[in-house]
Amino acid sequence: xxxxxxxxxxxxxxxxxxxxxxxxxxxxxRAKLPAIFxxxxxxxLELALRIKETYxxxxxxxxxxxxxxxxxxxxCLYLGADTVYLISDRKFAGADTLATSYVLSEAIKKIGxxxxxxxxxxxxxxxxxxxxxxxxxxxxxxxVTYVEEIISCKKDKVTIKKKIDGGYEIVExxxxxxxxxIKEAAESRPFSAKNIMAYKNAKSLTDIEGxxxxxxxxxxxxxxxxxxxxxxxxxxxxxxELKLDADRCGVKGSPTKVFKIESVVLAGGNHIKVESSKAGxxxxxxxxxxxxxxx
Amino acid sequence: xxxxxxDNSDIQFQFNNLDLKDIVKIAEDNYAQAKDFNYAPVNYExxxxxxxxxxxxxxxxxxxxISPRAPEVDQEGAHLIDGxxxxxxxxxxxxxxxxxxxxxxxxxxxxxxxxNFPFTMYVMAIxxxxxxxxxxxxxxxxxxxxxxxxxxxxxxxRQEFLPKFCTGEVTGAMALTEPDAGSDLQAVKLQAYQDxxxxxxxxxxxxxxxxxxxxxLLVMARSEAGTKDGRxxxxxxxxxxxxxxVRRIENKLGIHGSPTCExxxxxTPAQLVGxxxxxxxxxxxxxxxxxxxxxxxxxxxxxxAAYYEALKYAKEREQFGKAIYNIPVVTNMLIDMxxxxxxxxxLFYATALTIDRKEKLEELIEKLKSEGKPFSEETQKxxxxxxxxxxxxxxxxxxxxxxxxxxxxxxxxxxxxxxYMKEFNVERLSRDARITNIYEGTSQMQIVAAxxxxxxxxxxxxxxxxxxxxxxxxxxxxAGFLKEIREIYKEALKYVMDKKDATFQDVAGKDLVDLYSxxxxxxxxxxxxxxxxxxxxxxxxxILNSLANAKKNFESIKNENFSDILHADEILI
Numbered sequence: 001x002x003x004x005x006x007x008x009x010x011x012x013x014x015x016x017x018x019x020x021x022x023x024x025x026x027x028x029x030r031a032k033l034p035a036i037f038x039x040x041x042x043x044x045l046e047l048a049l050r051i052k053e054t055y056x057x058x059x060x061x062x063x064x065x066x067x068x069x070x071x072x073x074x075x076c077l078y079l080g081a082d083t084v085y086l087i088s089d090r091k092f093a094g095a096d097t098l099a100t101s102y103v104l105s106e107a108i109k110k111i112g113x114x115x116x117x118x119x120x121x122x123x124x125x126x127x128x129x130x131x132x133x134x135x136x137x138x139x140x141x142x143x144v145t146y147v148e149e150i151i152s153c154k155k156d157k158v159t160i161k162k163k164i165d166g167g168y169e170i171v172e173x174x175x176x177x178x179x180x181x182i183k184e185a186a187e188s189r190p191f192s193a194k195n196i197m198a199y200k201n202a203k204s205l206t207d208i209e210g211x212x213x214x215x216x217x218x219x220x221x222x223x224x225x226x227x228x229x230x231x232x233x234x235x236x237x238x239x240x241e242l243k244l245d246a247d248r249c250g251v252k253g254s255p256t257k258v259f260k261i262e263s264v265v266l267a268g269g270n271h272i273k274v275e276s277s278k279a280g281x282x283x284x285x286x287x288x289x290x291x292x293x294x295x
Numbered sequence: 296x297x298x299x300x301x302d303n304s305d306i307q308f309q310f311n312n313l314d315l316k317d318i319v320k321i322a323e324d325n326y327a328q329a330k331d332f333n334y335a336p337v338n339y340e341x342x343x344x345x346x347x348x349x350x351x352x353x354x355x356x357x358x359x360x361i362s363p364r365a366p367e368v369d370q371e372g373a374h375l376i377d378g379x380x381x382x383x384x385x386x387x388x389x390x391x392x393x394x395x396x397x398x399x400x401x402x403x404x405x406x407x408x409x410x411n412f413p414f415t416m417y418v419m420a421i422x423x424x425x426x427x428x429x430x431x432x433x434x435x436x437x438x439x440x441x442x443x444x445x446x447x448x449x450x451x452x453r454q455e456f457l458p459k460f461c462t463g464e465v466t467g468a469m470a471l472t473e474p475d476a477g478s479d480l481q482a483v484k485l486q487a488y489q490d491x492x493x494x495x496x497x498x499x500x501x502x503x504x505x506x507x508x509x510x511x512l513l514v515m516a517r518s519e520a521g522t523k524d525g526r527x528x529x530x531x532x533x534x535x536x537x538x539x540x541v542r543r544i545e546n547k548l549g550i551h552g553s554p555t556c557e558x559x560x561x562x563t564p565a566q567l568v569g570x571x572x573x574x575x576x577x578x579x580x581x582x583x584x585x586x587x588x589x590x591x592x593x594x595x596x597x598x599x600a601a602y603y604e605a606l607k608y609a610k611e612r613e614q615f616g617k618a619i620y621n622i623p624v625v626t627n628m629l630i631d632m633x634x635x636x637x638x639x640x641x642l643f644y645a646t647a648l649t650i651d652r653k654e655k656l657e658e659l660i661e662k663l664k665s666e667g668k669p670f671s672e673e674t675q676k677x678x679x680x681x682x683x684x685x686x687x688x689x690x691x692x693x694x695x696x697x698x699x700x701x702x703x704x705x706x707x708x709x710x711x712x713x714x715y716m717k718e719f720n721v722e723r724l725s726r727d728a729r730i731t732n733i734y735e736g737t738s739q740m741q742i743v744a745a746x747x748x749x750x751x752x753x754x755x756x757x758x759x760x761x762x763x764x765x766x767x768x769x770x771x772x773x774a775g776f777l778k779e780i781r782e783i784y785k786e787a788l789k790y791v792m793d794k795k796d797a798t799f800q801d802v803a804g805k806d807l808v809d810l811y812s813x814x815x816x817x818x819x820x821x822x823x824x825x826x827x828x829x830x831x832x833x834x835x836x837x838i839l840n841s842l843a844n845a846k847k848n849f850e851s852i853k854n855e856n857f858s859d860i861l862h863a864d865e866i867l868i
Contacts, residue, residue, distance in 0.1 A: 189392070190352055190355065193352060196345075196349060196352065198333040198334040
């Protein structure tokens with residue numbers, strides 16, 4: 001039996017951009033973008049669910065994000081996660097990878113026992129691929145990145161195939177371990193109809209507060225209790241609940257500073273005529289390598 | 296990210312306007328099931344929300360996974376290797392996803408692992424999936440096999456078989472047809488015999504068995520040795536174990552993903568389902584309502600797919616300096632296709648609701664009986680629903696399957712030479728459509744089945760009531776045309792009946808059933824046009840077309856166009 005914690009993130013849907021999503025200062029207007037489940041995180045959840053199906057255990061999904069991130073936690077429940085937690089606090093806003101991994105690692109400590117932590121390799125918004133590895137560092141556990149396949153799990157050891165440049169590597173790690181997963185590792189399963197029907201009304205505290213706002217007949221405390229009774233309450237961890245150091249959270253705890261953002265418009269430039277010969281093509285390849293276009 | 300439920304505004308319209316209240320109330324025991332199952336609805340609105348969300352999953356899987364795999368499934372097909380049937384790779388993947396999504400037991404009660412969905416929601420799922428890959432219907436749509444076991448089998452059979460359907464561990468097949476028993480099922484010969492302990496065994500052959508490789512087979516067999524008609528037939532459930540040999544699978548025109556098997560039963564152990572001698576006359580007839588609706592849903596899904604292909608191509612393809620979409624004859628063909636599909640869908644869901652009400656009333660009556668409560672009111676209602684279902688089910692199958700052939704034909708036409716090539720989907724769709732007016736009863740058999748209700752004018756009161764209604768504005772004009780069609784129907788019927796000639800009546804059946812369908816569908820569309828302004832176009836074209844066709848139907852009856860069949864030998868030989 002192995003318990004897994006999966007780190008998931010809600011990201012802007014950069015593949016389906018419509019309308020004006022870039023502000024004049026070159027930053028992204030997130031409100032204009034539809035929010036989706038980061039694909040590689042969904043694959044990470046799939047691997048955790050397969051571990052559960054093969055060996056037994058529980059799957060817990062957590063996300064740090066704004067209130068609306070509870071959308072993807074519901075999706076985790078539809079896919080088969082046993083428990084989900086929202087980690088949300090205004091004071092987390094503006095966190096870079098350092099501050100994020102600090103908060104996540106503390107949340108994981110609070111959740112307690114685990115054998116695996118799964119995360120997507122990277123999120124499509126920041127593309128840093130740092131949060132998983134930094135979380136492992138803070139928890140002081142081994143990590144394997146670019147996981148393509150979990151070959152086998154024994155009591156305290158796991159054998160993994162990981163992608164490397166031009167091939168793959170088979171590695172072994174002791175448990176508990178953090179794995180970051182690439183999209184080729186698995187195809188995510190569809191939502192389960194039963195889980196959708198069971199958890200479609202799962203709500204976080206902020207969701208519930210939204211319902212009571214402007215409705216004097218509803219009381220949040222009472223509703224929370226009702227949702228808990230029905231197993232439909234998504235617990236939220238705030239900064240205070242996790243007893244975090246405020247200086248290490250959000251903007252304050254984020255040393256990364258954005259120097260400059262450019263809006264790059266891709267457009268064709270000059271035409272170069274390439275000689276249709278071995279030498280001509282060779283020259284083209286050299287030039288492309290020199291420009292770091294490939295190689 | 297196409298979602299085949301969400302992107303189809305007409306399915307959305309039907310879904311939003313279906314009145315399932317009575318059906319859901321009975322199905323959910325007045326919502327008492329919510330106490331035992333966290334996925335059971337707590338009230339009607341909750342149930343509808345459940346159906347919507349689950350159909351969104353069906354639409355997602357259909358649009359994003361099943362549809363892209365369909366060309367390869369068609370090309371690879373199912374194949375037989377060393378006596379074992381293998382699905383195409385895409386079919387395997389489709390079934391795996393549908394099982395993971397808990398969709399393989401949509402209509403079964405929750406206690407066996409099912410979703411307890413109404414029949415109407417199940418056939419909506421079939422329509423959506425068939426648009427993606429028609430051949431998948433022939434596996435997914437066989438949940439009916441389990442449903443027949445649920446209805447007529449005993450509790451131990453329910454517990455044995457149903458959970459396996461729900462998890463996707465087994466698929467089913469309905470083994471009725473034999474080389475000499477096709478449309479005439481009374482001629483079934485496969486032998487069922489008992490050993491000295493009373494255990495049943497099956498011996499003989501079945502042919503053209505859709506998904507005959509399925510793990511659970513529902514087999515109609517002659518249990519009463521020496522009998523020759525339908526009263527000697529019983530229904531059996533058995534496993535497709537080593538005693539069942541798949542002798543060959545057919546090399547077919549279409550639905551390549553669905554294996555059509557010839558089966559040989561070699562003393563196969565079987566369980567009797569329900570009572571002896573009721574196999575054909577009760578159980579299979581009951582199964583046919585649902586099986587015919589499965590094929591109708593398949594036909595509708597194929598039609599929808601063909602229409603979208605034609606529309607897309609017409610917008611992209613430029614000739615004479617403009618998209619052919621803007622060439623009036625092409626535009627007209629597209630509108631014709633759309634009108635047919637939407638009016639067919641109205642008929643389809645009206646029929647589905649009728650069958651749903653019928654089945655739920657049957658369940659309710661059983662329950663009331665067991666509780667010792669009165670049920671005469673329900674019995675009256677049930678009688679009416681059965682009568683209507685007996686008319687509408689074959690009428691729907693006939694109209695939708697014939698339409699699918701016409702619509703896929705026109706979709707190729709709009710593509711021109713390109714559509715004749717394998718690279719385009721319309722070629723596959725037209726091959727897939729071709730079976731729909733043949734299996735589960737040919738169109739000719741459907742007309743025979745629907746004729747009784749048409750000749751007895753069983754919807755007379757309903758039509759009377761519709762005629763008395765006032766419709767909004769311009770719709771009154773269309774209502775007037777329907778009155779005109781009704782007069783034509785009455786005259787045509789009188790003409791046929793006055794002849795007192797069985798042959799004449801048989802051949803005129805098609806025209807009479809057509810006439811009756813114009814009325815029924817016409818009134819459905821008038822209702823819809825009152826709710827949704829866009830539907831005025833559908834109603835308008837449908838009713839105007841129907842009036843023209845009604846006159847033609849009547850002319851061919853009155854002129855006795857087909858009286859020359861008395862001279863068939865002189866003409867044909």
